[in-house]
Amino acid sequence: MTDGIRPLTVSAPVLRMRGITKRFPGVLANDRIDLDLYRGEVLALLGENGAGKSTLMNVLAGLYRPDAGTILLGETHVEIDSPRDAAELGIGMVHQNFMLVPTMTVAQNIVLGMPDLPIVPDLEEIHRQIEALSNRYGLLVDPQAYIWQLSVGEQQRVEILKLLYRGADILILDEPTAVLTPQEIEELGHVLAAVQAEGKSIIFITHKMGEVIAFSDRVCVLRQGRVVATKRTAETNPRELARLMVGREVLFQIEKAPADPGETLLVLRHVCADNDKGLPALRQLSLVVRRGEILGIAGVAGNGQRELAEVITGLRDIKTGEILINGRDRTSSSPLQMIESGVGHIPADRMGMGTVGNMAVADNLAMKSYRSPPLAEYGILRREKILRFARSLIEAFGISTPTPQTPVKFLSGGNIQKTILAREIDACASLLVAVYPSRGLDVGATEAVRRRLLEQRDAGRAVLLISEDLDELLTVADRIAVLYEGRVMGIVPTASADVETVGLLMSGSEAAELDGVTSAPSTVGAF
Amino acid sequence: MPFKFRKRESVSRKAVLLVPLLSFAVSLLFGAIMLILSGADPVVTYLAMFGGAFGSTHGLSEVLVKSIPLILTGLSVAIAFRMRFWNIGAEGQLTMGAVAATGAALFWSQGWPSWTIMPLSIAAGCIAGGLWAGVPAILKATLNVDETLTTLMLNYVAVLYSEHLYYVTWRAPGRNSGTERIPQVAWLSRFLGRAHTGIFFGLALALVLWLIFRYTRWGFELKIIGSNATAARYMGINIARNIILTLLISGAISGLAGAVEVLGLTRSLQQGISVGYGYTAIIIAWMAQLDPLGVIFVAFLMAALLVGGDQIQMRMRLPASVGIVLQAMLLIPMLAGGLFRDYSLHWERPPKTDGVAGSMQADGMEAGGAED
Ligand SMILES: Nc1ncnc2c1ncn2[C@@H]1O[C@H](COP(=O)(O)OP(=O)(O)O)[C@@H](O)[C@H]1O
Numbered sequence A: 001m002t003d004g005i006r007p008l009t010v011s012a013p014v015l016r017m018r019g020i021t022k023r024f025p026g027v028l029a030n031d032r033i034d035l036d037l038y039r040g041e042v043l044a045l046l047g048e049n050g051a052g053k054s055t056l057m058n059v060l061a062g063l064y065r066p067d068a069g070t071i072l073l074g075e076t077h078v079e080i081d082s083p084r085d086a087a088e089l090g091i092g093m094v095h096q097n098f099m100l101v102p103t104m105t106v107a108q109n110i111v112l113g114m115p116d117l118p119i120v121p122d123l124e125e126i127h128r129q130i131e132a133l134s135n136r137y138g139l140l141v142d143p144q145a146y147i148w149q150l151s152v153g154e155q156q157r158v159e160i161l162k163l164l165y166r167g168a169d170i171l172i173l174d175e176p177t178a179v180l181t182p183q184e185i186e187e188l189g190h191v192l193a194a195v196q197a198e199g200k201s202i203i204f205i206t207h208k209m210g211e212v213i214a215f216s217d218r219v220c221v222l223r224q225g226r227v228v229a230t231k232r233t234a235e236t237n238p239r240e241l242a243r244l245m246v247g248r249e250v251l252f253q254i255e256k257a258p259a260d261p262g263e264t265l266l267v268l269r270h271v272c273a274d275n276d277k278g279l280p281a282l283r284q285l286s287l288v289v290r291r292g293e294i295l296g297i298a299g300v301a302g303n304g305q306r307e308l309a310e311v312i313t314g315l316r317d318i319k320t321g322e323i324l325i326n327g328r329d330r331t332s333s334s335p336l337q338m339i340e341s342g343v344g345h346i347p348a349d350r351m352g353m354g355t356v357g358n359m360a361v362a363d364n365l366a367m368k369s370y371r372s373p374p375l376a377e378y379g380i381l382r383r384e385k386i387l388r389f390a391r392s393l394i395e396a397f398g399i400s401t402p403t404p405q406t407p408v409k410f411l412s413g414g415n416i417q418k419t420i421l422a423r424e425i426d427a428c429a430s431l432l433v434a435v436y437p438s439r440g441l442d443v444g445a446t447e448a449v450r451r452r453l454l455e456q457r458d459a460g461r462a463v464l465l466i467s468e469d470l471d472e473l474l475t476v477a478d479r480i481a482v483l484y485e486g487r488v489m490g491i492v493p494t495a496s497a498d499v500e501t502v503g504l505l506m507s508g509s510e511a512a513e514l515d516g517v518t519s520a521p522s523t524v525g526a527f
Numbered sequence B: 001m002p003f004k005f006r007k008r009e010s011v012s013r014k015a016v017l018l019v020p021l022l023s024f025a026v027s028l029l030f031g032a033i034m035l036i037l038s039g040a041d042p043v044v045t046y047l048a049m050f051g052g053a054f055g056s057t058h059g060l061s062e063v064l065v066k067s068i069p070l071i072l073t074g075l076s077v078a079i080a081f082r083m084r085f086w087n088i089g090a091e092g093q094l095t096m097g098a099v100a101a102t103g104a105a106l107f108w109s110q111g112w113p114s115w116t117i118m119p120l121s122i123a124a125g126c127i128a129g130g131l132w133a134g135v136p137a138i139l140k141a142t143l144n145v146d147e148t149l150t151t152l153m154l155n156y157v158a159v160l161y162s163e164h165l166y167y168v169t170w171r172a173p174g175r176n177s178g179t180e181r182i183p184q185v186a187w188l189s190r191f192l193g194r195a196h197t198g199i200f201f202g203l204a205l206a207l208v209l210w211l212i213f214r215y216t217r218w219g220f221e222l223k224i225i226g227s228n229a230t231a232a233r234y235m236g237i238n239i240a241r242n243i244i245l246t247l248l249i250s251g252a253i254s255g256l257a258g259a260v261e262v263l264g265l266t267r268s269l270q271q272g273i274s275v276g277y278g279y280t281a282i283i284i285a286w287m288a289q290l291d292p293l294g295v296i297f298v299a300f301l302m303a304a305l306l307v308g309g310d311q312i313q314m315r316m317r318l319p320a321s322v323g324i325v326l327q328a329m330l331l332i333p334m335l336a337g338g339l340f341r342d343y344s345l346h347w348e349r350p351p352k353t354d355g356v357a358g359s360m361q362a363d364g365m366e367a368g369g370a371e372d
């Protein structure tokens, strides 16, 4: 049994899950899981993608019904058949994908669907209550703002406020930090502490060892649907946790040969583009990427990263400036023309853009090369060749899927990303644009993604790596360009880069004031 | 509420088979209640319906007659819906197809060899239908104008225009309404009474579309667009071009339905061309889950339901409205049945809130401070 370890306060658990088993077609997502939660603790639920963390918590939140197992709240057996049941029992969950209505305000979202809401709610009163809660827990957000106006971090605060407003005593956060900047993660830590101080319990899902250490009191490690260990955080360390989680020793560093940049492949000159709301997102942006190098793009999210990737891949029109690939003018090319120029793209939104969820893994793998032989001849798809093609990519990239015909949406996040990676690398001849390629991935998959990017570089392709993770940029990239308000603030060779310099550029300091940094325009001028 | 729906985590094979059968049983039950209320014996009525549709060559022939336009418009709607283009204008496209086919056969093929009249007439029908759907498609693809409105509005334009033609401009001398008969060389031949060779257009097209969806590059692209338009754009697929192309074809198929109605059945443009096939087609496409071969099957059943419903009005001497209401009563559960494919119904026990849970909730109210 798992309750060999108890928190410092000796008391009965507020929640006990016993023998929870949940099977999906072809997968045993949860295999006889036991889990205890004590009053006022933060319990980290650690595991690789696909380990069954979300499934287990969805059972607790009333979204899935377990095939076997029981749940006890205190000493009472409970049946949780819907999120509403869960809410009535004081259990609330913030899902990996937020469930907010963008066209409604924060306050409306918070009270939406509450069972005993009067027909004409007293909005003034609700706003006041939300503000009171906001201040109490440090969850700063304007109750009257519309959801679409908010950053992802702010939306997460709304989700947490929603739980608190409804009086949840057990808060489940599914990979809350995956979408946050380092600063926001720190703020979330303060919020957790404030919530915990009131005797509420938190289950914190993550696959990052650092967060387990920083935030949790106890940690429960899942692997392949089973609990492999439950430990007091103070009595473990990242290395041990990584080993438990992956099932083998993990190397935290990857080997990287020095770059050998060749001829110039991608040139952006004075590019201006708007974002979806019609506001300037890229302002006179210039940069150059050579064959055989990885140019990293650093910056706080929302400074033009998304637009930059879309401009290079033909998904967004530019207003002024020019784009050259391989010396040819590719300004205002269509996405197809960019694909044909050899540009691969690993998009930030894997499910929304990178894959078609209800279509087979094999189809998804073929989606960039189905146009021409051998996968299609005279407009007819060669199904058996697509299957063979898919099998070889599945094998080469270690995509774990029951069959090539399985709809891609049933794969874990890491395997969905490997599917995209396989397709893009296979179809990409010269330039790979990777946007947050390891966001939300576990250690194993992250390592695989980074290795692939380096492999591409060493094969003489150019790689543009957009990332929020400074450590990733410092390990993988050869040069780092810092994006701030749609401009390149400066470019630092990774060899001589330090976190502080990059951090200063990220906050908008001019390159000229810092040592060893090239300001962007001169780079292009030299070209 | 003691019952509640829960989304199925995966599609159950059993549900795929059982749901339509059970829906049909429920349909019969609902219909029976309505029949009893209007003083008819349900068993006798159902037998009369079945007999009316399948009990005689005449009935069967009428079922075929109605299934021809239903198959074609059903295919037309299904192909548009596959890429999430809500073409509810099959009725207008069919009507314009009939208009153009008549025009080609009567007026525009003067001086052409007689054997060309039929193909010309069919081509004219397809082109007219295609244009009638193409305009909303172009508006959608270039200006993002909502297609449900434009396709629907164009139905009224088409139907009123056709009326103007057969009451005024093209009216045959000596007739109250309706054009001259089209020349006999353009007629589609008939069999089994009024059934005509137009049926083969429907069957062949269904097969061709099925093959296209399954085996061609273009079918693959349509599936991607229909499933996730953002992904489609990212994969380099030209969505605007595909919308226009698909809708030209969708409209052409409805136009073909109109053309074969004229060439096979009415042999002139007259009242009764627009009787709502284009709307029934929406139900058919949906029930067939947008599968072309499914469309054949569903359209045939729907035609039988229509013919059987008409028959009982005569045989059982029930008011005409009873027949129509009965048809609707039979359809509703069949459509609602689709819900059970994706959702399952559960008996809900009220969650226990005693003991610790109850006190936790009380704590929550205090802590949240916002529940009052
Ligand atoms: N709705 C579902 N249908 C089928 N399989 C699923 C479903 N949800 C999750 N799975 C599978 O169950 C396993 C566990 O998934 P999940 O709980 O999401 O993992 P985690 O949250 O730890 O990354 C994975 O193999 C996943 O593919």
Ligand SMILES: [Mg+2]
Residues within 6 Å of the ligand: A050, A053, A054, A055, A096, A174
């Ligand atoms: Mg998860």
